[in-house]
Amino acid sequence: MTLPADAPHAAGTRHATERLRPSRPDRPEPSFAGTPPFPEAARTALANEQLRANLGRATATIRTKRAAVVAERADWEALRLAGAAIKDEVLRDLPALLEQLERAVGTAGGTVHWARDAAEANGIVASIARANGATEVVKVKSMATQEIELNEALRQEGIDVWETDLAEMIVQLGHDLPSHILVPAIHRNRSEIRDIFIDEMGRVGRPAPEGLTNEPAELAEAARLHLREKFLRARVAVSGANFAVAETGTVVVVESEGNGRMCLTLPEVLITVMGIEKLVPTWRDLEVFMQLLPRSATAERMNPYTSMWTGVTAGDGPQAFHLVLLDNGRTDTLSDTVGRQALRCIRCSACLNVCPVYERTGGQAYGSVYPGPIGAILTPQLRGIARHPVDKQTASLPFASSLCGACFDVCPVRIDIPEVLVHLRGQVVRQSEASHRLPTAEAASMRVAAWTLQTPRRLGLAERAAGLGGRLFGRRGTLRRMPGPGPIAGWFRARDLRAPARESFRAWWRRTDGGRGGD
Amino acid sequence: MSSPEVEPAGSSGRRATSAGDARETVLGRIHDALADAPPRVPIPRDYEHALPPGTDIAGLFVERVGDYRATVHRTTTAGLTATIAAALAAQRVTRLAAPAGVPDTWLAGIEVERVGDDPPLSFPALDRLDGVITGCAVAIAETGTIVLDGGPDQGRRALSLLPDLHVCIVMSSQIVGTVPEALARLDSTRPQTWISGPSATSDIELQRVEGVHGPRRLDVIVVE
């Protein structure tokens, strides 16, 4: 497959990946650039017993808790329908809503910046930080700033960035990459975390307390002590945003630990980087998302802390507020009538926790800050698959799924991830064919895989046609083999995936009228 | 949809152009991308807006706050000061931040040093206090949430963030049933903090630990 010279990853910087290996502080931040295509990365991940054990336990725990808090709400489906409809309205009215937001933030004393891509957004943040004489910034966990590799960009400008979310701090101190949207250090166990704290904290600030054990409460206390001095002296903070209300200019950050409150309240200058799709039209619309997000994300009725602010408030919090609106491939995504639903995503990570592929490979195998099912459909689109051929790693992502439909089932904004996966597989195959002029074995096998995995019936037909009989499925219903040559067959040969549900979700939906008709 | 002059994301060719161009370019790209936008449909809002009539809203609030491992007390106007005194004594509080709008009656006769925030205390000074007492703007029964909006009995956000104990007084008239009811009461122009239990993390092996950066102890006192 063609690897276009402009294959966009995140920021413009490229360097050899330093994954999972402690590097010196003068080395670049670890990057997802250089991750091999998914089947290869997955094979490496699968060989890691510790990772698989941690992930299996963690995802099972969150799944169970989420199911319980969602079951409390008889109107869950009504909330999902409202959430999806509001987000669709946002996408449809995006230009007007962004301009409305810009006016509202400006009226409330904030400044709005627009960034076409990662480099531009990073440049804006760096120049604001420099203009305020900052040599360091404190940072609230944010997917958008990870996507644009802001930390590395600021580091090159001589500005230290301190991640303040506990898990992000573990990832940063461990010179590591995140593996989950919500609990980015889910692949680390308590002993590894203690070792990282003991080895690394003293190099960048207050050292870990003497005699630190691996008790989670003690580790959290060590993080509290380590970060407190940074919070109290920080002059500039950088955050993302969960939502921004076009009507009022209000920005919302949802969190648990209080590091968000620290960053959003104590510094003099606050810079928020936000994807252009993170809007909701009205204040009232928050009533839907403030119910959907906590239950889907951390499986709580409500997360411990949510901060909402509108511009600046005299005598309370930062006295300068900058909002950076980021495109970086979102308008490409918007241009695809099937794929654009990925922009409804509220980054709850529920789809990761139910995904049989993610559960086995973890997040790092996806080679992107967006792992799991949402990453498989969002990353290729942000990297421009709608407009030009993408690199091999990106092209492999839509195939990192068994299309079992569990992700759609839990998605609070009803993104039909399987539908988008199949659609993107088609794009990959067409681009591969076009670039080779003739169908290659690889393209043909991907096309067959894309088609056969859509429904169990087709899978059955493929089994019979290939004369594989019972060999395609293992005894416990796991998927053993795919017919045909090429990387997909190879990937399924090596893997032990759960078989697609006997009935696809959409078939079930049709048959039962969305669950209302029973079972 | 792409026009020829639009370069792929991540290329460096666009850095030289001015900020105004970025705005026009992004809006132009969105406009192009939406050439085939589907028609507008009404937002279905068939979800619950209120709890069923007859629900014991204060009781539900107390139960749900308790689920977060916050400490909850129920009292009456007459019993409020004694309840506050007991909560402060349990944590050996000697110096307590109290915004200007906290009524003197709440702390009458209690042996603590009341520290005001006028002129504003420095962050290190706030950090050294034993606790803070505030009222709230609204509370949500279904989710066990209190909302602060910087009102006179709540003060600026840093005040209820840095001290390690937060005592929050909730009048039962301030408790609503649901999130939609709460948002309808709140003013978007005011900075808000929604609080549901003490600071917590599950980042280490998904084991919940109360108390990271925010106040490690949250005492909620509901006044009937």
Ligand code: SF4
């Ligand atoms: S795609 Fe849906 S389930 Fe997955 S993170 Fe986004 S909102 Fe959550």
